[in-house]
Amino acid sequence: MTTALITGANKGIGFEIARLLGERGITAIVAARDEERGRAAAGRLGLPHVRLDVTDEASVRAAAKQVEEEYGVLDILVNNAGITVWQDDERPSATPLEVFRQVYGTNVFGVVAVTNAMLPLLRRSPAGRIVNMSSELGSLALAVDPDGPFWPHNYVAYNSAKSALNMVTVAYAKELWDTPIKVNAANPGYCATDLNARTGHRTAEQGAAIAVRLATIGPDGPSGAFLQDDGSVPW
Numbered sequence: 001m002t003t004a005l006i007t008g009a010n011k012g013i014g015f016e017i018a019r020l021l022g023e024r025g026i027t028a029i030v031a032a033r034d035e036e037r038g039r040a041a042a043g044r045l046g047l048p049h050v051r052l053d054v055t056d057e058a059s060v061r062a063a064a065k066q067v068e069e070e071y072g073v074l075d076i077l078v079n080n081a082g083i084t085v086w087q088d089d090e091r092p093s094a095t096p097l098e099v100f101r102q103v104y105g106t107n108v109f110g111v112v113a114v115t116n117a118m119l120p121l122l123r124r125s126p127a128g129r130i131v132n133m134s135s136e137l138g139s140l141a142l143a144v145d146p147d148g149p150f151w152p153h154n155y156v157a158y159n160s161a162k163s164a165l166n167m168v169t170v171a172y173a174k175e176l177w178d179t180p181i182k183v184n185a186a187n188p189g190y191c192a193t194d195l196n197a198r199t200g201h202r203t204a205e206q207g208a209a210i211a212v213r214l215a216t217i218g219p220d221g222p223s224g225a226f227l228q229d230d231g232s233v234p235w
């Protein structure tokens with residue numbers, strides 16, 4: 001049996017990742033911060049669920065304990081849960097510190113907390129995989145191109161949190177370099193989900209594909225990479 005845990009899997013891209021992993025015969029655990037939303041989503045997919053709020057350390061610890069008791073091992077962790085905080089004025093200088101705290105709390109610190117809690121279980125897997133859902137908006141190289149499509153999208157809290165997540169990905173990949181565990185960042189592209197009031201031009205299923213690929217890559221696959229459907233995303 002191959003086990004996977006996907007955070008924020010009750011809707012959006014995370015739901016599609018759980019569905020696609022489940023279709024491959026993987027026991028994909030739908031992790032959701034709200035018990036009822038998690039139960040309902042898992043029920044639709046015929047998959048197990050666990051309550052997990054990535055910003056609540058007690059909830060993270062309890063989820064890891066539940067996975068350990070029920071499965072004893074975790075093969076795949078997809079750190080998918082993420083938020084944006086919309087502002088009337090998106091200028092960096094108009095962004096309250098509290099917005100940074102909220103966004104970093106989920107999109108960066110949440111990933112670190114869940115990864116650390118699940119790592120002992122991932123180490124028991126013969127081929128552990130960690131996938132962090134990043135964004136092209138976190139790419140410094142794309143952000144600084146005045147002629148590129150990302151120049152106008154200057155959301156300082158969200159974008160810098162995804163840049164930080166990219167470095168977190170690299171740092172864990174390096175620590176785990178001599179183990180079977182691979183750690184990669186995925187760019188799903190701009191997908192129509194609640195995160196962006198469904199303005200994306202891709203579907204959540206399309207966004208899920210790269211995460212599923214990285215969650216199931218073989219031993220020759222990359223670690224410490226930032227990938228999208230057609231290859232590497234520039235850092």
Ligand code: NAP
Nearest residue numbers: 008012013033053054080081082133135190191193194195
């Ligand atoms: P979404 O539809 O808004 O789903 C976000 C998921 O994260 C929901 O299940 C949400 O749960 C969960 N979540 C939020 N805070 C949480 C917390 N503290 N603990 C546990 N779960 C929490 O957004 P999405 O577009 O699918 O986003 C998924 C990931 O892809 C995010 O990391 C996002 O940054 C990334 N991404 C998205 C796009 C895009 O175009 N959509 C592009 C690039 C990257 P609730 O239902 O309880 O709120």
